[in-house]
Amino acid sequence: MGLRERKKLKTRVALIDAALDLFLEQGYESTTIDQIAAAVDVSPRTFFRYFGSKEEVALAPATDAQDVFLSELHDRPGTESPFTALAQAMRGAVAVLRDGEPEDKRRFLKARQVVEATPTIFAGQMRLMLANEQRILEEVARRRGADDLRSQFVTATFTSTIRVGLENCTLEELSDIDGLTRRLEDTFALVDELMVAGWDR
Amino acid sequence: MGLRERKKLKTRVALIDAALDLFLEQGYESTTIDQIAAAVDVSPRTFFRYFGSKEEVALAPATDAQDVFLSELHDRPGTESPFTALAQAMRGAVAVLRDGEPEDKRRFLKARQVVEATPTIFAGQMRLMLANEQRILEEVARRRGADDLRSQFVTATFTSTIRVGLENCTLEELSDIDGLTRRLEDTFALVDELMVAGWDR
DNA sequence: TTGTCATCTGTCATGGACTGACATAATCTA
DNA sequence: TAGATTATGTCAGTCCATGACAGATGACAA
Structure with missing residues (x-):
């Protein structure tokens, strides 16, 4: 598995973890994509390249x-x-x-x-x-x-x-x-x- | 039942009918609230007063x-x-x-x-x-x-x-x-x- | 009928989810 | 290392949804 593929998997997991933590902390509705993306240091647009x-x-x-x-x-x-x-x-x-x-x-x-x-x-x-x-x-x-x-x-x-x-x-x-x-x-x-x-x- | 109440009921039914017709005709996703509201001659804001x-x-x-x-x-x-x-x-x-x-x-x-x-x-x-x-x-x-x-x-x-x-x-x-x-x-x-x-x- | 009140509606402004287009940057491959 | 691939960021834009306020309309009592 190349570096690129490993990085993608890592980002994906990081996004899931950040999202779940935020959802539990402040609720799903009041958590924005921007917050999730910021927590992983990724642009909001990139979030939507990982999740629909x-x-x-x-x-x-x-x-x-x-x-x-x-x-x-x-x-x-x-x-x-x-x-x-x-x-x-x-x-x-x-x-x-x-x-x-x-x-x-x-x-x-x-x-x-x-x-x-x-x-x-x-x-x-x-x-x-x-x-x-x-x-x-x-x-x-x-x-x-x-x-x-x-x-x-x-x-x-x-x-x-x-x-x-x-x-x-x-x-x-x-x-x-x-x-x-x-x-x-x-x-x-x-x-x-x-x-x-x-x-x- | 007063006039006001009758009017509201009528608008509600009209919105449902207009919406269903548009959904069947061009699909749910590609139908906008604006279109539904326009079909009933009502402002988009009013739509959301009837349906959440x-x-x-x-x-x-x-x-x-x-x-x-x-x-x-x-x-x-x-x-x-x-x-x-x-x-x-x-x-x-x-x-x-x-x-x-x-x-x-x-x-x-x-x-x-x-x-x-x-x-x-x-x-x-x-x-x-x-x-x-x-x-x-x-x-x-x-x-x-x-x-x-x-x-x-x-x-x-x-x-x-x-x-x-x-x-x-x-x-x-x-x-x-x-x-x-x-x-x-x-x-x-x-x-x-x-x-x-x-x-x- | 008229004046007052409650309610409905339109307009405007805003925020947040999502998407397409394009340029840049990172990886991969030869 | 050069060139092809692929991932990412930026930007602009659409649509859903909501709050605030003002004007319009029906309800109702005097």
């Missing part, structure tokens, strides 16, 4: 996490039922975060706090999840061998499950991967309890 | 529909199980639209086309649904006698069901209330099939 919008920088960690999830999903064995594969991929993604750089972990949890505290960003996260849902649907349809209403329902149920699991996190749990894991497991268990056997086949 | 944002005018019909739904939900007998009450309220809301002014129907379907065609607005609709979900959750918790994870799951499942039902609509079905109804019933039937008996109790 103010929202995008706040959601960057969430976007990265989704990529990890999709990669985990891709690695699941084809024998697993659709929902099992999705749940396992989610566990895998959480594990990647747990065993990764502490720096990345802190950044992710900071981003989650910003998301929780800012309705606009929260809606943006929904948009992200919906975009992701299209790709998840493909995987579900592949495993079920049918791209029908039922595949859509399985996919939507997974999205809901994750959402309920995450929303349920209190502030303390939000700053702790293990708390997040527990919430997630509780919700998966509930799905198991309320669905008829083989519902996702 | 450009997005809000596009979602006005959806917001009104949600209010109808909540009102229907409020009228459901307390003996119904949570999900049954929600499904019946949805049927009621669709019926209100079907039996209402043709003008209102056309506006609603136009708005739905705009929502489908515009990612930003689509995300906004999600935000609306989530805000609504809080009130739906209260009703579910009341009927189940418990504000717990399971109530949240029932609520989220309902939201997913509606979402899947609506997303599944093709363009022809989108311009037809009956097609919309059929999709919805198919999805409700699927929930009935995949959930264990009494899952929402």
Whole structure:
């Protein structure tokens, strides 16, 4: 990796960190692009060469996490039922975060706090999840061998499950991967309890 | 109702209609507030006295529909199980639209086309649904006698069901209330099939 | 009818998000 | 080191959104 590429990556991370800190400190709405750019000693115009919008920088960690999830999903064995594969991929993604750089972990949890505290960003996260849902649907349809209403329902149920699991996190749990894991497991268990056997086949 | 109030209502509807027509004609992004205001012969500043944002005018019909739904939900007998009450309220809301002014129907379907065609607005609709979900959750918790994870799951499942039902609509079905109804019933039937008996109790 | 009050509206000025165009500066490559 | 690529800064401009103020309009009582 050349110097140019390394520098770009460094600037990108610096922008994310500066933005998240400012968002947490003085709120998302009252933080300007100029402030973020100034904190990294970069022109405001350059900010927009790294991120398409103010929202995008706040959601960057969430976007990265989704990529990890999709990669985990891709690695699941084809024998697993659709929902099992999705749940396992989610566990895998959480594990990647747990065993990764502490720096990345802190950044992710900071981003989650910003998301929780800012309705606009929260809606943006929904948009992200919906975009992701299209790709998840493909995987579900592949495993079920049918791209029908039922595949859509399985996919939507997974999205809901994750959402309920995450929303349920209190502030303390939000700053702790293990708390997040527990919430997630509780919700998966509930799905198991309320669905008829083989519902996702 | 006085003249002043009637005038305000008329301006509001005119703004919505002008906005929807422009959005459909030339796209949401490339339509400016100035254009909408000019079409109704009103100053741009006045637009923002009726709607808090450009997005809000596009979602006005959806917001009104949600209010109808909540009102229907409020009228459901307390003996119904949570999900049954929600499904019946949805049927009621669709019926209100079907039996209402043709003008209102056309506006609603136009708005739905705009929502489908515009990612930003689509995300906004999600935000609306989530805000609504809080009130739906209260009703579910009341009927189940418990504000717990399971109530949240029932609520989220309902939201997913509606979402899947609506997303599944093709363009022809989108311009037809009956097609919309059929999709919805198919999805409700699927929930009935995949959930264990009494899952929402 | 008229005068007063509340409310609605237009105008103006401003700030902040975002974009295109162009010149400069930094890296890369031969 | 020269020349090609790519990143960055500067500048100008559009659009969304909001506050402040003044003028217009409907509401209402005497």
